[in-house]
Amino acid sequence: MALADHLPSSRVTRARRLHVWLACAVGVVGLFSLTVGATDVSLGPALLKLAKGEALTRMEAIVLWDIRAPRLVLGLLVGAALAVGGAVMQGLFRNPLADPGLVGVSAGAGLGAISAIVLAALAPAWLALAVGDQLVPVAAFFGGWASTLLLYRVSTRRGRTSVATMLLAGIALGALAGALSGILVYISDDRQLRDLTFWGLGSLGGASWAKVVAAGPIILISVLVACTLGRGLNGLALGEATAAHIGLNVQWVKNLAILTVAAATGAAVAVSGGIGFIGIVVPHLLRLGSGPDHRPLLINAALLGALLLVLAEVIARVIIAPAELPIGIVTAVLGAPVFLWILLRQRGMVDL
């Protein structure tokens, strides 16, 4: 703790205060997301009805409980997972461009999803029976995990993980996964091709309580564990040797970082498809605003990621209602210009 206690305290206090603000904002946006949608159903009148002891109509119950609520919960979880994953990876690789994709999750999950979409007809009967409609998310999750574990094995020698090897091997593995995906794209028909494109743009359109139950605990536990890595990542910022000298178990931090990020983003990508931008931008926004100390940063990243994703999700489903935009389009179209603007405004002050 001695290390952190000497950091400039005003920024740390500001970051701590940000926890409260962001948590409040998440609450507001969450309520908002339950209130608006393509139907006239709204949260307020429904709660009033419940308070008066009246029963909800079938429509109200389905829209609020089966459609909006699971989307909200998944949005919060996925947003937090992607943002924390990005912050941890940037800390681990000491590189501002790092995102969860670097540990192979995205490439592996993408390959898994594409295989499931294109080769679903070839899947053995017992598998189809076991996972039913959920072959794509299941395949994406295991694809993401398999590629992370492979990458981890490749870059770990005698109990020591080389971050540089992991970076380079990750690029090679990503290219390989891309090529395999390309083969599958080639043999796919036009409808599968459309499914693939849409998968890559991400959506919470298929949110259900079953998905919340399946992915929720994995994401929640790994995000909570990742949020405890702040001190370790602060140490790693000094370089691995120095970190070891100040009494940090460097290998333990690496293991925990890689495994939690793989689990959180793997599960997130499995339920929502590919949603870009959140993982790379949220941590940077927070660093610009409240400094690089990872202990408050990780918690703030979880909150801001959840906030932005739920906001993007609301926009995605109301802007062209009754149809729905893929959420990845919304995060990038709205987020990228804002990020650029902030970056340019602050150019004089920061050195990424």
Add this chain to the structure above:
Amino acid sequence: MMHRRAFVGLALAFTIPRNVLWAATGARDVIAIGGDVTEIVYALGQGHRLLARDATSTYPAEARSLPDVGYIRRLSAEGVLSFAPSLIVSAEGAGPPEVIDILRAADVQFAEVPEGYDIDAIVQKIKSVGAALDVPDKAETLARDTRTAMDAVLARTAQSNPSPKRVMFILSTQGGRILASGTGTGADGIIGMAGGINAISEFEGYKPLSDEAVGAAAPDIILMMDRSGDHSATDDELFGLPALSVTPAAQNRDVVRMDGLFLLGFGPRTADAVAALNRALYPA
């Protein structure tokens, strides 16, 4: 949304006679998904029962003025429910599955119309839509008329040409790469019906062709969809492609462009489409 509700309410208030008419033939409570399905709904005289349609439903013109619920595989549960439909008539493969589950839970009936690229498939489509809309007699009549028209046009196209032309259906020429139809597609079906031969029989579905394969396929005529965006290419651009320039089609500058839904919809208009394509292939 509130505005639109108010607007619809206002519009309804001014069309009471039609409203009464709806009551006679069934309530306005149906969403049609799929261009061919929507076409059949209108052909059965049930267009007034439609609340909304999907992005591919562009014919007849009335259908375009209906609200669009998006792409068939990416329906939004709440978007669909906002119309409070009691029936969705959909082409094969509506999704995602979670959304379909929610719609079923909300007491929305779901009728899936099978796909196919021959006469029996068209007849089956019409009967399925008719059964879903509870107008089996009208469907029977339309199915009979359609079969008669198809039989008549096929009898003509089968005998009209001693040496059938080789037709290559090109979906797009994006970046100079030719994406053409193999077997097992709607394009393959309609080319056969119109008395042509699909120049590509080596693979199934739509695939990019190598330049040499285009030359080897030696199409006499190029068939394309007539629409804007990346699918359209001028004749000069098209035959300027090195791959195509060596084909007989390029030498005669023979290219036919037809509306995508008309050509590949496989619905009540397909007899006309076959006749039109046949005329284009073998001008008298």
